[in-house]
Amino acid sequence: MAKATVKAKAPASKASAAKSKPTAAKPKAAESKWLKTILHSLNEMKAEDTVVIDLSDKSSIGETMVVTTGRSNVHLASIADRVVKDLKASGMTGIAVEGLRQGDWVVIDTGSVLVHVFRPEVRSFYGIESMWSA
Known part of the structure; x- marks a missing residue:
């Protein structure tokens, strides 16, 4: 199956920003640790x-x-169970999970x-990437 990859593209100008793809995050040190753990877990589970x-x-709900799918x-x-298990093993607490x-x-x-872990058709229906890339 396909290996999990991070897709990123920074907008060339303000005019193109509204139509741009999601950009890669520039995480802080602790967040970077968690993000690396998450991405490793997703890759291992073949997300x-x-x-x-x-x-x-863009929002105060998170950085x-x-x-993923x-x-x-x-x-x-x-996939969700593995991400949570690996985050807890890395020392994270206070993880909330919805939708299992x-x-x-x-x-x-x-x-x-x-x-966000979606089934393919649900991901297509909601189009969450386009909602947050504007």
Whole structure:
């Protein structure tokens, strides 16, 4: 299966910023540790089409958003479980998880990094990347 990759493209100008793709985050030291742990977990679990979005100038809900895809409900739940397990093993506390029972869209909130794990059709339907890249 496809290896998780970080897609990033910085806008060339203010005019193109509205139509730009999500940009890679410039995380702080502690956030960088958590982000690296998250991306490693996603890669190990073979999550697909992983995108990192910098929210620092866009929202107070977090500094960084990670959006990724799982192939099925079981794969999605396994990805979320692994991310949480690895974050806790790295020393993070206070992790909130929503959506595991439904299995279409799981959100992992670490306080500074939000991780959205979608099934492919749900990700397409909501288009969360385009919502946050403007």
